[in-house]
Every structure is written in structure tokens, then in C-alpha cells.
Amino acid sequence: MKRIGVLTGGGDCPGLNPVIRAIVKRGLQIGGYEFVGIKNGWKGLLEKTTKSLNERAVSGIIHKGGTILGTSRTNPYNDPKDKKKAIANFKKLKLYGLIAIGGEDTLGVANKLNKDGLRIVGVPKTIDNDLYATDFTFGFDTAINIATECIDRLHTTAESHNRIIVCEVMGRHAGWIATYAGIAGGADVVLIPEEKIDMEEVCKVIRKRHKKGKTFSIVVVSEGAQFKKGDMILQEEKLDSFGHVRLGGIGNQLAEKIEEKTGYETRVTVLGHIQRGGTPTAMDRVLGTRFGVMAMDLVDKKNFGKMVSLTGNKIIAVPISKAVSKLKTVDKKLYDIAKVFFG
Ligand code: F6P
Numbered sequence: 001m002k003r004i005g006v007l008t009g010g011g012d013c014p015g016l017n018p019v020i021r022a023i024v025k026r027g028l029q030i031g032g033y034e035f036v037g038i039k040n041g042w043k044g045l046l047e048k049t050t051k052s053l054n055e056r057a058v059s060g061i062i063h064k065g066g067t068i069l070g071t072s073r074t075n076p077y078n079d080p081k082d083k084k085k086a087i088a089n090f091k092k093l094k095l096y097g098l099i100a101i102g103g104e105d106t107l108g109v110a111n112k113l114n115k116d117g118l119r120i121v122g123v124p125k126t127i128d129n130d131l132y133a134t135d136f137t138f139g140f141d142t143a144i145n146i147a148t149e150c151i152d153r154l155h156t157t158a159e160s161h162n163r164i165i166v167c168e169v170m171g172r173h174a175g176w177i178a179t180y181a182g183i184a185g186g187a188d189v190v191l192i193p194e195e196k197i198d199m200e201e202v203c204k205v206i207r208k209r210h211k212k213g214k215t216f217s218i219v220v221v222s223e224g225a226q227f228k229k230g231d232m233i234l235q236e237e238k239l240d241s242f243g244h245v246r247l248g249g250i251g252n253q254l255a256e257k258i259e260e261k262t263g264y265e266t267r268v269t270v271l272g273h274i275q276r277g278g279t280p281t282a283m284d285r286v287l288g289t290r291f292g293v294m295a296m297d298l299v300d301k302k303n304f305g306k307m308v309s310l311t312g313n314k315i316i317a318v319p320i321s322k323a324v325s326k327l328k329t330v331d332k333k334l335y336d337i338a339k340v341f342f343g
Contacts, residue, residue: 002096008067009041009106013139014280015288016067021058022292043074075241105242111320114305122307122320130174133323134309141283143275144180151185158216164266168251178222188217193224205343223247
């Protein structure tokens with residue numbers, strides 16, 4: 001029996017459980033494999049905390065959000081002793097290979113461990129959809145559906161009260177969630193990290209709209225968006241173990257400025273972790289399932305150091321090193337489509 005480890009790292013997202021289920025079910029179908037879940041991402045590899053992943057463990061989980069394996073933002077490459085421990089524990093756990101499900105940070109570690117000689121396959125996840133070398137990550141579809149529903153709800157209350165409502169969404173340094181949910185939700189202004197916020201322009205759009213007789217406006221802003229003259233707004237200065245800042249707060253600052261400059265009553269709603277919680281959409285369940293099956297097939301074909309990727313409508317294998325080489329930011333042509341509906 002070849003023993004395959006499976007772990008989920010970084011922020012959780014809807015669709016992780018469908019991937020875990022698909023890996024195990026495909027492996028059992030091929031035969032000759034057994035599975036062990038590594039708990040809480042790379043932290044579990046350092047602590048050798050595991051969970052049995054047999055057929056029973058993955059039964060009835062496709063609709064469940066979060067991850068049955070737990071997750072963390074632990075980086076074993078922060079300390080040379082941890083790196084050694086991770087490699088030693090891979091052997092102690094008698095792993096033939098490891099499938100790491102995560103975003104740029106988790107897959108960054110997967111890439112390094114692969115270069116250090118371990119048999120690793122990667123699966124791309126993140127609600128932010130900012131991972132390079134795949135058109136989409138699972139989790140994103142669920143997040144934009146949640147955000148779109150929230151924007152719909154904000155419309156009716158904004159309209160009843162003659163208000164501007166600013167809706168802050170997640171996405172880190174890429175504006176995918178804001179752009180997709182903004183277009184789908186019919187937002188009047190969408191602000192993303194890829195283009196600095198011009199306050200004069202935002203207020204001009206809102207005033208023009210209100211001159212046309214509209215009594216409310218919805219502004220969607222990505223947590224990583226920045227004012228033309230100003231820094232990123234941080235919730236706290238502390239960095240996580242991958243060197244990331246905690247974003248958040250731009251919505252409040254933006255709402256204050258809009259109210260001050262236009263005189264219209266303005267409110268803010270920060271969607272936060274609501275976007276990451278709960279049941280995955282059918283699209284994310286299917287994408288996660290396709291990724292999981294293909295990841296297991298890569299293990300079976302001894303095609304290590306690869307990440308499964310959705311390219312066009314095909315699932316293909318790409319080097320993990322390519323996926324973590326840069327961030328995938330919002331395509332300007334797509335953002336220009338959102339702009340057609342500003343005002
Ligand atoms: O990467 C996913 C994400 O939800 C980002 O959109 C957000 O900035 C971050 O994680 C929040 O992280 P945490 O769950 O650690 O607060």
C-alpha cells in the first residue's frame with residue numbers, strides 16, 4: 001500500500017471537502033493506496049498530528065464548508081529546524097506522497113519541499129482567485145455568490161433610505177471578488193487594488209447618478225484598494241508567518257470621505273468571513289471534485305512537483321513553481337466592463 005498524505009493550508013474556503021473526498025475516492029478506485037489526513041496544514045506535519053482518511057471519513061462531506069482536516073497559516077520555512085522536521089516527519093509518517101491543497105503560501109511551501117526532494121502534488125484553493133497558472137480556484141464561485149446576494153440586499157435598504165452604501169469585500173491584493181460581485185450585483189462603483197481610488201471621480205459618478213434622479217448608490221470596494229494618495233488600510237500592523245498584513249478598514253474610510261464630499265448619508269457593510277463560510281456552490285463542488293481526481297491521477301502517474309489547474313475548461317498539470325511565481329490580478333478588460341455600469 002502506498003500511503004498518501006493530504007493537507008489543507010491557509011485560509012479555509014468552500015470546496016476543500018469535495019477535493020479531499022475526490023482524492024480518496026479516486027485513490028481507492030485505482031487501488032493500492034491508503035490515505036492519511038495531516039491536521040491543520042503544515043503545522044500538522046511539524047507536529048505529526050494526523051487523522052485517518054478512509055472511505056467512511058470522506059463520506060457525506062461534499063456539501064460541507066470549511067475543511068474536515070483543519071487548517072493553519074504555519075510556514076515551516078521560517079526556521080531551518082522546522083524545515084528539517086517537516087522533511088523528517090514526512091518519512092516518519094511513511095508517506096509515499098503528499099497532496100497539498102492551498103493558495104500561494106501553502107503551495108509556496110509545497111514547491112520548496114518538492115525541490116528538497118519530497119513527492120508533492122498541489123491543488124489550488126482560495127476565495128481570492130489570485131493564484132497564477134489557473135483560470136479559477138474553487139471557493140471563488142461561492143464567495144462571489146454570497147457577496148452578490150449581499151449586494152442585492154443592500155440595494156433595497158439603500159433605496160428605501162436614500163443612502164449610499166459602501167460594501168467592503170475580501171480578496172487581498174487582487175480585486176476579483178469585487179469585480180465579479182460588483183458586476184453581478186449591479187454596483188454603481190467598483191474599487192479594486194489594481195487601480196488607485198480617485199475620490200473626485202467616485203464622487204462625480206455618484207453626483208451624476210443622483211442628478212439623474214437616483215436616490216441611492218452602491219459602492220463595492222476591495223479590502224486591498226488604496227486611495228490615490230495614501231497607504232493600504234490595515235487592521236493591524238502584525239504580519240502572519242508568510243509576511244502578510246491583515247487588511248480591512250478601507251470601507252469605513254471611503255464611506256466617511258463620500259459623505260463628507262457629497263453630503264449624502266452613507267453607510268458601510270464589511271462582508272468579512274461570511275464570504276468564506278458555509279456550503280460550497282455546485283460549481284465549486286464540481287471544480288473541487290475535478291481537481292481532486294486529477295491530483296490523485298498525477299500521484300499515480302508519478303507526476304510530482306505539479307499543481308492541477310483549470311485552463312479553459314480543461315484540468316491540466318502545471319509546475320507548482322509557475323503557480324507561485326506571481327499573483328494573478330484582475331484583467332483590465334474585465335474591469336473596463338464593470339466601469340461601463342458606473343453611475
Ligand atoms: O485569502 C483569503 C482571505 O479570506 C483574504 O481574502 C483575506 O484578506 C484573508 O484571507 C483573511 O485572513 P484571516 O482569515 O486570517 O483573517
